[in-house]
Amino acid sequence: MESPLVQFHNVTYSLPNTTIISDLNLTVERGETLVLLGESGCGKTTTLKLINRLLTPSSGQVQVERKSTTAWDPIELRRRIGYVIQEGGLFPHFTIARNVGLVPALLGWDTARANERVREMLNLVGLDPDRFAERYPRELSGGQRQRVGVARALAADPPLLLLDEPFGALDPLTRASLQREFAELAVRLGKTAVLVTHDVREAMILGQRIGLMHKGQLLLLESPERFRASDHPQARAYLETLNVNGGAS
Amino acid sequence: MSFWQFLQANWSELLLLVRQHIVLVFVSILIAVIIGVPTGIILTRYRVLRSPVLGVANVMQTIPSLALFGFLIPLPFIGGIGTRTALVALVLYSLLPIIRNTVTGILNVDPNVREAAVAMGMTSGQVLRQVELPLAMGVIVTGIRVATVIAVGVTTIAAAVGAGGLGVYIFRGLRQYDNNLLLAGALSAALLALAADFLLGVVERQFSFETKPKSALVRKLALAVAVVLVIGSVVFWLGRSTPSSKSRIAVGSKDFTESALLAEIVAQMLEERGVSVERRFELGGNLPHEALVAGTLDLYPEYTGTSFTAILQHAPITDPRAVYDQVKQEYADRFKVAVSQPLGFENTFAILVRGEEARRLNLKTISNAATEAPRWRAGFGQDFMSRADGYPGFSKTYGLKFAEVREMDLSLTYIALSSRQVDLIAGNSTEGRIPTLDLFQLADDRRYFPPYEAVYLVRQDSLTRVPALQEVLGKLANAISTDEMRRLNYEIDGQKRDPKEVVKEWLKGKGF
Numbered sequence: 175m176e177s178p179l180v181q182f183h184n185v186t187y188s189l190p191n192t193t194i195i196s197d198l199n200l201t202v203e204r205g206e207t208l209v210l211l212g213e214s215g216c217g218k219t220t221t222l223k224l225i226n227r228l229l230t231p232s233s234g235q236v237q238v239e240r241k242s243t244t245a246w247d248p249i250e251l252r253r254r255i256g257y258v259i260q261e262g263g264l265f266p267h268f269t270i271a272r273n274v275g276l277v278p279a280l281l282g283w284d285t286a287r288a289n290e291r292v293r294e295m296l297n298l299v300g301l302d303p304d305r306f307a308e309r310y311p312r313e314l315s316g317g318q319r320q321r322v323g324v325a326r327a328l329a330a331d332p333p334l335l336l337l338d339e340p341f342g343a344l345d346p347l348t349r350a351s352l353q354r355e356f357a358e359l360a361v362r363l364g365k366t367a368v369l370v371t372h373d374v375r376e377a378m379i380l381g382q383r384i385g386l387m388h389k390g391q392l393l394l395l396e397s398p399e400r401f402r403a404s405d406h407p408q409a410r411a412y413l414e415t416l417n418v419n420g421g422a423s
Numbered sequence: 424m425s426f427w428q429f430l431q432a433n434w435s436e437l438l439l440l441v442r443q444h445i446v447l448v449f450v451s452i453l454i455a456v457i458i459g460v461p462t463g464i465i466l467t468r469y470r471v472l473r474s475p476v477l478g479v480a481n482v483m484q485t486i487p488s489l490a491l492f493g494f495l496i497p498l499p500f501i502g503g504i505g506t507r508t509a510l511v512a513l514v515l516y517s518l519l520p521i522i523r524n525t526v527t528g529i530l531n532v533d534p535n536v537r538e539a540a541v542a543m544g545m546t547s548g549q550v551l552r553q554v555e556l557p558l559a560m561g562v563i564v565t566g567i568r569v570a571t572v573i574a575v576g577v578t579t580i581a582a583a584v585g586a587g588g589l590g591v592y593i594f595r596g597l598r599q600y601d602n603n604l605l606l607a608g609a610l611s612a613a614l615l616a617l618a619a620d621f622l623l624g625v626v627e628r629q630f631s632f633e634t635k636p637k638s639a640l641v642r643k644l645a646l647a648v649a650v651v652l653v654i655g656s657v658v659f660w661l662g663r664s665t666p667s668s669k670s671r672i673a674v675g676s677k678d679f680t681e682s683a684l685l686a687e688i689v690a691q692m693l694e695e696r697g698v699s700v701e702r703r704f705e706l707g708g709n710l711p712h713e714a715l716v717a718g719t720l721d722l723y724p725e726y727t728g729t730s731f732t733a734i735l736q737h738a739p740i741t742d743p744r745a746v747y748d749q750v751k752q753e754y755a756d757r758f759k760v761a762v763s764q765p766l767g768f769e770n771t772f773a774i775l776v777r778g779e780e781a782r783r784l785n786l787k788t789i790s791n792a793a794t795e796a797p798r799w800r801a802g803f804g805q806d807f808m809s810r811a812d813g814y815p816g817f818s819k820t821y822g823l824k825f826a827e828v829r830e831m832d833l834s835l836t837y838i839a840l841s842s843r844q845v846d847l848i849a850g851n852s853t854e855g856r857i858p859t860l861d862l863f864q865l866a867d868d869r870r871y872f873p874p875y876e877a878v879y880l881v882r883q884d885s886l887t888r889v890p891a892l893q894e895v896l897g898k899l900a901n902a903i904s905t906d907e908m909r910r911l912n913y914e915i916d917g918q919k920r921d922p923k924e925v926v927k928e929w930l931k932g933k934g935f
Contacts, residue, residue: 263539
């Protein structure tokens, strides 16, 4: 059996006056999409940043491919991990092609191979390379920018994707279609993904497992079906919003 | 002369000054960018350095430019007079906006974008070069734009340290009350500032990534203009002639017509003898003295009374011989500077009345005039009213009581006298308009005014280095009478003739 891709061992992360994450234990299996669900400030984004070493634990250990993140060369580690943030975090002064081809360029791919990869990735996320490659991010809609963000994260074919509220700033219709497409894509490519959201509906659609976080702690970690059936009070609170929303729409 | 005629007559000189101005601004901004941008980057990385460094740059900008120039003159390497000093001062003034905007620009880069860059696996150098600097560039260019516009203005002051530029016209225009000079200098400087502002504004807009892109044509045009400007400036800069400094003499002068004229006389005589001459004319305040002592000047014309009171700080005395001897002695001891033989005239206060009045009343001396004074109105410049050897002592020495004393601009007193607005004035004894307006100088029979004999001050080591100097200064001893000096001044100030031509003509007439 293959080893887990990411493991948190008793991880605590604290700032001088507050503890953001306390004693977190978590395993991300290869090929799964794990969703971290929780309200703002619960520590879910911090958890994500501990994986690609934007942050390092105050105590405990985060392992990627069985090696502690502090033992990795941070540059090498990050180039093996795709990262998608709200609004895509695209570079406004780069064309779409250059944004998507960023990590291949950093890795020193030759131009022909990188260009080919950029076209492939744009097609993959449903953007016509001939129309979009030479445009700038400001010329695209929010949904298109988000697609570019996903294409950029996938460009160097990393084994792991981290997504921080990737669809949060989109209108509901665009969000729904992007969520659906991403779910298909993740399954098709067999990627391992960790996605952070405060939207329980999104968690139910995308997650193979859902981790519910509250005040720096992981309350439960279940499949969507078992999450729906959980009688944990926090989980129930989320599920009730789902019903209200469901009734309204 | 109309402004248009003036421009036609002085077109080539004006272009030369514009060129000097542009080169000074361009080179100083270039240096300021090379220093300022890396400094700004360092300040974004080391927070503790930020306020001290920005504080120092801030203080730099508050120092008045003339004071800064004065402070720089005695310093080795970066000081002296001429282009280098001007550049140092201009760079110091330009640093603050460039450093500050570099810091602001980088710190204002969207943190999401910076985080994405790090998370993609960029090294910190890659983040800086590929993300932070390009995104901060608009703000940095704004800083450069502000610095450039300020530098175009400050560069006009550079004329005071002999660096040239449009300030030459502005200073000369102020001194000679010549509106054409003033207008040509100020207008050109203003147009330069506007042009620089416009061009850098165009460059700046190329870096605003949040707005819609403009047509590629405009972008290319603006870049072409900017490139032409840059290359042109560099070519001008490289094309400057730089004579070798072997047997070279730097001749300085103060910032008024007579001083520049006396300096030009020595300059032309030296050139006649194969000595190459560097002209550093029209230096303000005490700059010529400081430059002479510091060794950046070899020689400049001075008046014994000025050396005695303003430089050596003695109370004024009236015996010309005693003043000359003491100045000569103290300059040799303190500054290793030699004092030439007097040139033959004095530039002191001249008590003037209308010539026709003097003849009618048979007035020869100031004492003669004392009886007429109660019927007379007097007109005096601000300087004469306030200085130690001015009006209070003067009226007391001669027991003068005027019907009225008017304080007015010195240069206007001559006209006021000849047009009977006033009846007695205190002018300069070598003023060119004294003969042409038929004014008469009353003799200072009680010897109230300290002597202001014209001499050349010259460094002792320059005399040994260039033997021709000795001979030239020997020839000029007692060679210029007060009448001659008045005539020469009039040729330049009154007839608006070129000083070089006037001097050439005079030397020919003298047989030098």
